[in-house]
Amino acid sequence: MTDSATTPPRQPMAALPGGEVTEDGPMLAADGKPLKHSLNRALRREKLRAFLLVSPLLIFILVAFVAPIADMLFRSVENQIVSETLPRTVVALREDQNLPEAAPGEPVYEALYTDLFIAAEYKSHTRLGSRLNYEMTGLSSLFRGTGRDVGRFDTDIYTDQFIEAAPALEDPVAWSNWMAQDEIRAALPFTADAWDAWTTLTVEANEDDPLEEDVEDFVYTALYRDLANGAAPANFPDVDVSTFETVSIKALFEDSDEDWVDPEVWQVIKTYSPAYTDGYFLNSVDMMNGPGGDAEWRPADEQIYLKLFWRTMWMSLAITFSCILLGYPIAYLLSTLPLRSANVLMILVLLPFWTSLLVRTSAWKVLLQQQGVINDTLVWIGLVSDTNRLALINNATGTVIAMTHILLPFMILPLYSVMKTIPPSYMRAAKSMGANDWTAFWRVWFPLSVPGIGAGSILAFILSIGYYITPEIVGGTEGVFISNRIAYHISSSLNWGLAAALGSILLALVLTLYWVYDRIVGIDNVKLGG
Amino acid sequence: MTLRHMRRLAIRLQCGGQLVLVLLDKRGKNRRHNNGEQGLANGSSSEAFVEFERVQKSYDGEKLVVKDLNLSLPKGEFLTMLGPSGSGKTTCLMMLAGFETATHGEIRLDGKSINNIPPHKRGIGMVFQNYALFPHMTVGENLSFPLEVRKLGKSEREKKITRALDMVQMGDFKNRRPTQLSGGQQQRIALARALVFEPELVLMDEPLGALDKQLRETLQFEITDLAHRLGITVVYVTHDQTEALTMSDRVAVFDDGRIQQLAPPDELYEKPQNSFVAQFIGENNTLEGVVEKIDGRSCLVRLDDGELIDALPVNVQEVGQRTRVSIRPERVESNLERLHPDAHTLPATVEEFIYMGDTFRTRLKVAGRDDFIMKTRNAPDQPRLKPGEQIRIGWLAEDCRALDA
Numbered sequence: 043m044t045d046s047a048t049t050p051p052r053q054p055m056a057a058l059p060g061g062e063v064t065e066d067g068p069m070l071a072a073d074g075k076p077l078k079h080s081l082n083r084a085l086r087r088e089k090l091r092a093f094l095l096v097s098p099l100l101i102f103i104l105v106a107f108v109a110p111i112a113d114m115l116f117r118s119v120e121n122q123i124v125s126e127t128l129p130r131t132v133v134a135l136r137e138d139q140n141l142p143e144a145a146p147g148e149p150v151y152e153a154l155y156t157d158l159f160i161a162a163e164y165k166s167h168t169r170l171g172s173r174l175n176y177e178m179t180g181l182s183s184l185f186r187g188t189g190r191d192v193g194r195f196d197t198d199i200y201t202d203q204f205i206e207a208a209p210a211l212e213d214p215v216a217w218s219n220w221m222a223q224d225e226i227r228a229a230l231p232f233t234a235d236a237w238d239a240w241t242t243l244t245v246e247a248n249e250d251d252p253l254e255e256d257v258e259d260f261v262y263t264a265l266y267r268d269l270a271n272g273a274a275p276a277n278f279p280d281v282d283v284s285t286f287e288t289v290s291i292k293a294l295f296e297d298s299d300e301d302w303v304d305p306e307v308w309q310v311i312k313t314y315s316p317a318y319t320d321g322y323f324l325n326s327v328d329m330m331n332g333p334g335g336d337a338e339w340r341p342a343d344e345q346i347y348l349k350l351f352w353r354t355m356w357m358s359l360a361i362t363f364s365c366i367l368l369g370y371p372i373a374y375l376l377s378t379l380p381l382r383s384a385n386v387l388m389i390l391v392l393l394p395f396w397t398s399l400l401v402r403t404s405a406w407k408v409l410l411q412q413q414g415v416i417n418d419t420l421v422w423i424g425l426v427s428d429t430n431r432l433a434l435i436n437n438a439t440g441t442v443i444a445m446t447h448i449l450l451p452f453m454i455l456p457l458y459s460v461m462k463t464i465p466p467s468y469m470r471a472a473k474s475m476g477a478n479d480w481t482a483f484w485r486v487w488f489p490l491s492v493p494g495i496g497a498g499s500i501l502a503f504i505l506s507i508g509y510y511i512t513p514e515i516v517g518g519t520e521g522v523f524i525s526n527r528i529a530y531h532i533s534s535s536l537n538w539g540l541a542a543a544l545g546s547i548l549l550a551l552v553l554t555l556y557w558v559y560d561r562i563v564g565i566d567n568v569k570l571g572g
Numbered sequence: 573m574t575l576r577h578m579r580r581l582a583i584r585l586q587c588g589g590q591l592v593l594v595l596l597d598k599r600g601k602n603r604r605h606n607n608g609e610q611g612l613a614n615g616s617s618s619e620a621f622v623e624f625e626r627v628q629k630s631y632d633g634e635k636l637v638v639k640d641l642n643l644s645l646p647k648g649e650f651l652t653m654l655g656p657s658g659s660g661k662t663t664c665l666m667m668l669a670g671f672e673t674a675t676h677g678e679i680r681l682d683g684k685s686i687n688n689i690p691p692h693k694r695g696i697g698m699v700f701q702n703y704a705l706f707p708h709m710t711v712g713e714n715l716s717f718p719l720e721v722r723k724l725g726k727s728e729r730e731k732k733i734t735r736a737l738d739m740v741q742m743g744d745f746k747n748r749r750p751t752q753l754s755g756g757q758q759q760r761i762a763l764a765r766a767l768v769f770e771p772e773l774v775l776m777d778e779p780l781g782a783l784d785k786q787l788r789e790t791l792q793f794e795i796t797d798l799a800h801r802l803g804i805t806v807v808y809v810t811h812d813q814t815e816a817l818t819m820s821d822r823v824a825v826f827d828d829g830r831i832q833q834l835a836p837p838d839e840l841y842e843k844p845q846n847s848f849v850a851q852f853i854g855e856n857n858t859l860e861g862v863v864e865k866i867d868g869r870s871c872l873v874r875l876d877d878g879e880l881i882d883a884l885p886v887n888v889q890e891v892g893q894r895t896r897v898s899i900r901p902e903r904v905e906s907n908l909e910r911l912h913p914d915a916h917t918l919p920a921t922v923e924e925f926i927y928m929g930d931t932f933r934t935r936l937k938v939a940g941r942d943d944f945i946m947k948t949r950n951a952p953d954q955p956r957l958k959p960g961e962q963i964r965i966g967w968l969a970e971d972c973r974a975l976d977a
Contacts, residue, residue: 465704467702468704471704471706472717473691474692474694474697474766475718476692476695476722477692486706490707
């Protein structure tokens with residue numbers, strides 16, 4: 043209209059308290075404060091209320107979903123067990139020059155003696171053994187065996203010689219007094235460390251009073267190391283250790299198990315001594331940290347995960363594709379039928395949701411097995427000879443068939459809800475313009491239903507890529523997914539770190555695919571309804 | 573000028589401004605054009621372009637939605653199917669388009685039966701209420717669709733698309749998506765798309781139903797203008813009587829699956845054939861009574877409260893028959909001097925007097941009913957009545973139509 047022509051040009055207004063506009067500055071409210079500020083204050087209550095309303099769910103999700111997942115995923119890189127169980131050994135290894143060509147020198151074994159003695163008391167050496175066994179087979183039994191032996195090592199010769207030389211060294215109360223003096227502690231670092239470990243151990247693991255117990259051999263061994271290094275603290279019994287009969291700790295370990303002088307064993311311990319490791323992830327892609335510390339492929343007969351990932355991907359794609367193939371016509375029918383009949387059909391589509399997943403999958407087992415309903419029928423018809431029954435289960439075929447059935451509703455529902463929003467007048471319009479049924483469908487209906495295909499595909503694909511129960515039951519060995527391997531590591535092999543790494547890779551894979559999908563199709567084009 | 577054109581003008585005047593002169597000019601041309609075909613429209617079906625013959629339609633096998641439909645329209649006519657919802661008008665349109673099949677009877681297009689021809693081979697343009705523009709195509713692609721289906725070459729397509737878009741003044745919008753357009757713009761595109769392949773018959777199913785009043789009125793004019801300029805035949809479905817009266821050459825009033833009256837708009841308004849049409853089209857006063865005396869051109873009706881009135885017998889035949897008489901509010905006269913000296917008059921009580929600027933609207937209590945409306949022009953000699961005032965009213969016998977009870 044003529045409004046714009048008749049309205050005089052806007053004059054810049056002066057800064058008025060309580061006015062609307064200032065010439066250059068923020069908008070002011072009636073009380074002269076910035077309008078934004080007042081608005082925020084007015085909305086604060088609303089926001090607080092909204093936050094309080096969602097907070098129960100938010101807390102629940104944080105506690106029950108985000109935190110466990112984060113914790114679990116963190117395990118894929120976490121590796122404190124080595125440095126926690128063998129703290130002294132890890133430090134000593136760092137200084138050792140012999141690796142990787144030869145076994146480490148005596149100091150490493152002396153540190154290992156103390157560590158392993160304590161670990162054996164706490165019984166944590168078996169856990170460490172299991173952990174390191176993932177990286178090198180045999181380490182579990184090595185740790186378990188030596189853990190048993192370490193208390194009976196012939197280090198008591200030091201104990202005996204010390205007590206003989208200075209009987210005061212037998213008294214734990216005297217020990218406790220010496221170890222309270224900083225000068226002595228500074229002069230005898232190994233001893234002080236061993237003493238602290240021993241007292242803690244006595245109190246914690248055995249619930250005894252250290253002042254009433256016999257001091258353990260490893261403390262005397264540590265004392266020998268200190269004194270042999272030339273330490274001569276004041277206010278401490280003066281013992282000349284140069285005349286002592288000695289024993290090689292390394293030799294003791296070698297006696298217990300000769301693997302202890304194998305440089306490869308030590309290389310594994312050294313590689314996995316940092317608190318964080320990429321080992322689990324390398325393992326997840328069939329690689330490992332080689333002797334030189336560089337990543338390298340595992341031997342061909344140990345490669346399994348890449349193959350599993352690849353299989354999971356293509357089978358999920360196959361399942362998604364067969365879901366589209368089977369679901370699209372149904373959804374089309376549903377969306378074009380009158381509401382009454384559509385509802386009846388919809389109940390049939392949803393029926394599987396009301397049946398236990400296990401029951402449905404087991405039903406497939408009955409149907410698909412070699413002596414099962416389908417094979418029997420095919421043989422009866424004569425399509426298949428009795429000796430040549432089809433292998434429909436315990437392989438990829440079985441998994442694809444059963445999973446397609448289970449995921450079909452997840453494809454049909456988004457397809458249906460998108461198709462429902464396509465007005466029938468579009469098809470009519472197309473036909474009135476001269477398009478035959480096929481052209482009208484292909485040029486008009488199909489492009490408009492693509493967002494439904496996208497949503498259904500994402501749903502079915504993401505669900506199937508992480509599916510566990512069905513492949514476990516009908517998949518045999520050829521039809522299992524990566525998730526079955528993850529479950530195996532969680533519940534059977536107890537290699538949670540590897541399970542977490544596999545899970546992280548799976549998650550990253552899904553997110554990457556989602557991102558790629560977003561770039562190609564556009565996530566805005568995905569509709570789950572409306 | 574007929575009433576129809578007066579109404580059209582009135583609407584143009586509401587729309588305002590300088591356009592009116594131009595419109596008048598175009599209207600005049602159209603008027604001549606219409607006059608030329610008037611005879612055909614009302615007459616024989618020998619040159620009928622679209623014909624319905626004894627067409628019936630039932631969806632459930634129990635109830636007829638369309639009962640015995642006979643209709644023929646010549647080339648170039650703008651026919652509107654008007655009626656309340658559920659009256660069967662849209663079903664008729666869908667049968668013509670081919671989206672519904674007639675349960676009985678024959679539908680002919682240009683002399684050939686099209687009962688068994690699928691919709692895409694009928695070559696009928698169609699405009700839908702919700703526009704039905706394909707949202708995944710640009711405006712240009714939407715218009716290109718019917719041409720591609722007809723396997724036209726690219727240059728020819730471009731030419732036709734440009735022409736069609738210019739026809740609806742949307743030439744600049746070729747590369748937009750339908751969702752980026754307003755309702756009115758979308759409907760213009762839908763119109764262009766229905767016309768781009770140059771069909772001879774275009775069906776419109778309440779195309780302006782979703783638009784606001786002002787836009788609707790502008791587009792009403794544009795559609796009729798375009799239809800007459802291109803000489804296409806239009807079958808237009810609406811439930812808006814103003815739309816029907818202002819746009820059409822003829823209007824078919826539908827009710828209960830039948831055409832109640834098929835007539836040009838002025839005739840429909842001034843000479844309703846039955847009480848449904850009288851009620852449905854325009855404002856109407858109804859009084860009920862029994863025929864007392866009947867003689868060819870006029871009759872006497874005794875109202876239920878005993879008063880006698882003059883009426884024109886339309887579908888009453890004999891004395892003693894119950895009837896419903898219908899008088900338009902603007903034909904009610906309170907200045908009895910303007911009536912025939914021996915005309916019958918009625919006492920009336922003024923209930924309400926509404927000043928409407930150009931007219932006065934008086935609600936009267938007549939023959940026991942207090943919804944009797946009298947519309948008078950705002951003239952210097954016209955009295956402004958006060959509520960409670962007792963007056964006498966009357967009318968010319970031919971303005972009061974005695975219809976079915």
